[in-house]
Amino acid sequence: xxxxxxxxxxxxxxxxxxxxxxxxxxxxxxxxxxxxxxxxxxxxxxxxxxxxxxxxxxxxxxxxxxxxxxxxxxxxxxxxxxxxxxxxxxxxxxxxxxxxxxxxxxxxxx
Amino acid sequence: xxxxxxxxxxxxxxxxxxxxxxxxxxxxxxxxxxxxxxxxxxxxxxxxxxxxxxxxxxxxxxxxxxxxxxxxxxxxxxxxxxxxxxxxxxxxxxxxxxxxxxxxxxxxxxxxxxxxxx
Numbered sequence: 001x002x003x004x005x006x007x008x009x010x011x012x013x014x015x016x017x018x019x020x021x022x023x024x025x026x027x028x029x030x031x032x033x034x035x036x037x038x039x040x041x042x043x044x045x046x047x048x049x050x051x052x053x054x055x056x057x058x059x060x061x062x063x064x065x066x067x068x069x070x071x072x073x074x075x076x077x078x079x080x081x082x083x084x085x086x087x088x089x090x091x092x093x094x095x096x097x098x099x100x101x102x103x104x105x106x107x108x109x110x
Numbered sequence: 111x112x113x114x115x116x117x118x119x120x121x122x123x124x125x126x127x128x129x130x131x132x133x134x135x136x137x138x139x140x141x142x143x144x145x146x147x148x149x150x151x152x153x154x155x156x157x158x159x160x161x162x163x164x165x166x167x168x169x170x171x172x173x174x175x176x177x178x179x180x181x182x183x184x185x186x187x188x189x190x191x192x193x194x195x196x197x198x199x200x201x202x203x204x205x206x207x208x209x210x211x212x213x214x215x216x217x218x219x220x221x222x223x224x225x226x227x228x
Contacts, residue, residue: 034214045205104156
């Protein structure tokens with residue numbers, strides 16, 4: 001059982017938006033602005049999409065955005081494209097030099 | 111362009127020690143950053159194993175800490191993972207990654223599959 005809770009699946013049609021939640025506690029997500037999001041295509045290495053809740057690395061389209069409210073962080077993918085079909089994971093700092101992961105969300109582009 | 115490449119045995123016997131190395135190209139480990147290991151058991155999600163700062167300070171998942179050793183060899187520009195007393199539950203794809211701050215990873219290796227079986 002993962003420390004952070006993500007919905008197992010989410011879907012949307014091309015051009016639409018999809019939002020993935022990542023729920024933790026006040027000891028991890030709620031306590032620090034150190035949530036990051038990763039996209040993983042089958043058989044490929046994960047790719048950093050968002051770090052520190054809402055910062056996008058260079059090269060990541062602005063279709064990807066992150067936010068946080070209380071103990072829940074969210075990743076929104078706007079203007080869905082076929083390449084966005086993948087698994088998405090969240091990670092949060094949990095204090096005491098520990099990191100916790102979400103269980104992953106499979107995004108399907110209908 | 112920074113690239114990371116995992117290497118090591120693909121098969122390890124139960125109770126033995128799993129040893130992996132991550133070679134880094136395009137960046138000198140001694141210049142900074144954290145360097146870490148993450149794994150993904152078959153059909154399951156990602157799990158953080160631990161990270162090491164270029165100076166040698168390490169941080170480990172509390173659930174694995176007693177079995178994990180992470181080290182860095184700046185002369186070879188690589189870092190390593192040792193996981194002792196492995197069981198079938200340690201079967202996974204193991205990734206190495208670079209972390210500008212150890213709570214997120216900006217460059218990942220392609221991963222290597224390790225199976226624990228007799």
